[in-house]
Amino acid sequence: xxxxxxxxxxxWIRCLLSIPVLLSPITVACKTVETVExxxxxxxxxxxxxxxxxxxxxxxxxxxxxxxxxPNEPSDIAALIDGIEAALVTPQLAERxxxxxxxxxxxxxxxxSKRPLLSQDVRSRLDPRWRWVFDQHIxxxxxxxxxxxxxxxxxxxxxxxxxxxxxxxxxxxxRSASAATGIDWxxxxxxxxxxxxxxxxxxxxxxxxQGPMQFLPTTWSEPxxxxxxxxxxxxxxxxxxxxxxxxxxxxxxxxxxxxxxxNSDHYxxxxxxxxxxxxxxxxxYRAFHQWQIHYASSAGDxxxxxxxxxxxxxxxxxxxxxxxxxVPPI
Numbered sequence: 001x002x003x004x005x006x007x008x009x010x011x012w013i014r015c016l017l018s019i020p021v022l023l024s025p026i027t028v029a030c031k032t033v034e035t036v037e038x039x040x041x042x043x044x045x046x047x048x049x050x051x052x053x054x055x056x057x058x059x060x061x062x063x064x065x066x067x068x069x070x071p072n073e074p075s076d077i078a079a080l081i082d083g084i085e086a087a088l089v090t091p092q093l094a095e096r097x098x099x100x101x102x103x104x105x106x107x108x109x110x111x112x113s114k115r116p117l118l119s120q121d122v123r124s125r126l127d128p129r130w131r132w133v134f135d136q137h138i139x140x141x142x143x144x145x146x147x148x149x150x151x152x153x154x155x156x157x158x159x160x161x162x163x164x165x166x167x168x169x170x171x172x173x174x175r176s177a178s179a180a181t182g183i184d185w186x187x188x189x190x191x192x193x194x195x196x197x198x199x200x201x202x203x204x205x206x207x208x209x210q211g212p213m214q215f216l217p218t219t220w221s222e223p224x225x226x227x228x229x230x231x232x233x234x235x236x237x238x239x240x241x242x243x244x245x246x247x248x249x250x251x252x253x254x255x256x257x258x259x260x261x262x263n264s265d266h267y268x269x270x271x272x273x274x275x276x277x278x279x280x281x282x283x284x285y286r287a288f289h290q291w292q293i294h295y296a297s298s299a300g301d302x303x304x305x306x307x308x309x310x311x312x313x314x315x316x317x318x319x320x321x322x323x324x325x326x327v328p329p330i
C-alpha cells in the first residue's frame with residue numbers, strides 16, 4: 001500500500017514498521033489561501049493552508065522535498081490535521097501545496113496508526129467534523145498493520161518509482177470501468193492506491209504480479225479479464241480489475257470480490273475504508289493521487305521518492321548511505 005509497500009502477492013501484503021515519535025524541535029504555522037478569480041467572480045476559499053512543520057538541516061530528496069515531520073504534542077498534531085484536512089478539500093488548492101500537504105497527511109496517519117494512546121489523545125482534540133475522516137484513515141492503516149508477518153526487510157526491491165498517470169486520466173478510467181461493470185469507481189481507485197500508489201510502483205512482485213493493478217499474468221490471460229490489453233497500461237488494467245472483481249462476486253458483495261483480489265479480510269476492509277473516504281468527499285482523491293511510496297524496512301518506514309530506480313534488490317544500509325532523505329527524521 002502506498003502507501004505502504006512490501007513485495008506484493010495476491011495472498012498477502014506485509015505492512016510497515018512503526019515510526020518513532022519525533023523528538024527534534026519543530027515549528028508549525030499557517031497561512032491563508034489566496035482568493036481565486038473564477039469566471040470573473042471572486043471566490044473565497046474559506047480555508048487556511050497550514051505551513052508544515054520544519055526543521056533546519058533535514059536531508060533533501062532529489063525532488064527538493066524532505067521527509068515530513070510530525071509534531072510532538074497531541075494538541076499540535078490535532079491542529080495540523082485540522083488544517084490539512086480543511087485545505088485538502090478546498091477546490092482552489094494549488095498543485096504545489098496539494099503535493100506537500102498530501103504527503104504530510106499520509107505520514108501523520110502512518111505514525112498515529114502505530115501509537116494507540118497518542119492516536120486517542122489526538123482524536124479527542126480534533127475538530128469534530130474531521131473525526132470520521134481520522135477514524136477511516138487510522139482504521140485502514142491498522143488493517144494493513146494487522147497483516148504484517150515476520151521481520152522487516154533488510155533489502156529494498158528492484159523497482160522504479162515513477163510519476164503516475166495524471167489524476168484526471170485515472171479518474172476517467174475508474175469511472176469508465178465502473179460504468180461498464182457496476183463496480184464502484186471508489187473501490188477501483190482504492191485498489192489502485194494500495195496496490196501500487198496509483199501506478200507509482202513500476203515493478204514485479206515476488207508472486208510475479210505486474211502493472212498498476214498488480215495482476216498475475218496467468219489471471220490476466222483468463223478469458224474476459226485482460227481481453228488482449230496491456231497489463232502495464234493504466235486504462236487496460238483498471239478495466240480488467242473491475243471485470244475481475246465482478247467475476248469474484250463483487251456485484252453481490254464487494255467484500256467477496258476483494259477477497260478474490262487478495263485473500264485477506266484485512267485487505268478488503270482497508271480498501272473499503274479508503275473507498276468510503278472517496279465516496280463521502282470525492283476531493284479526497286486528489287490527495288490520494290499524491291500519496292508516496294513507503295516501504296517497511298529494517299531501518300524503519302522508508303520513503304521511496306519518485307526517481308528511485310533499482311535494477312536489482314539492494315541492501316537497506318547500502319542504499320541509505322547515499323539516500324538519507326528516505327529515513328524518518330528523529
